[in-house]
Amino acid sequence: MAKVANQPLFPLPFLVFFVLSIIFGFGITLSKAVSQTRYYKFEVDYMFWSPDCVENIVLGINGTFPGPPIRANVNDTVVVEVINNLSTEGVVIHWHGILQRGTPWADGTASISQCPINPGENFTYEFKVDKPGTYFYHGHFGMQRAAGLYGSLIVDLEEGKKEPFQYDEEINLLLSDWWHTSIQEQEVGLKSNPMRWIGEPQVVNYVHIDN
């Protein structure tokens, strides 16, 4: 009788397994809890803008050029509803550098991964960002990127993680060639016979992205 009463209620291996499963289970729950869904709404339209003090017709998003920066952490899901407010052109947005694992339909390449979004219509991109880095997004239909349809896409490490190097400051710059001629004029020139070369850009545009 005494021997039976001294036996522990749960054997040691069971207790170890129980404690470990609580620790790891909690860890997995925590890591899931920190990944977020980042929602954006992009309304695309032509507008007057003076990127280098010379007024031009520029493709803007939500009335601004370049488009709003997208900022997310690794393992976040990015959701962007794109509304095409152009009168006569389709539009798509490509997320440059994003692997699109499991979401090839969200790659944003006209006539490859999707039909262009028709004027007055909308399309919602949804994809996971699984690699940290400084990326950008841009129009991928006709010459719309050259008209200014682009913006910054920055993927930071998961919250609480640190890069394995030291630095004093983070400065994000968005650089782009900029021509004063319209993309329509550039396109007709490039298609002409003899071809009319677009020449050197008038300026290298740069925009400082606030962190």
Ligand SMILES: [Cu+2]
């Ligand atoms: Cu690209």
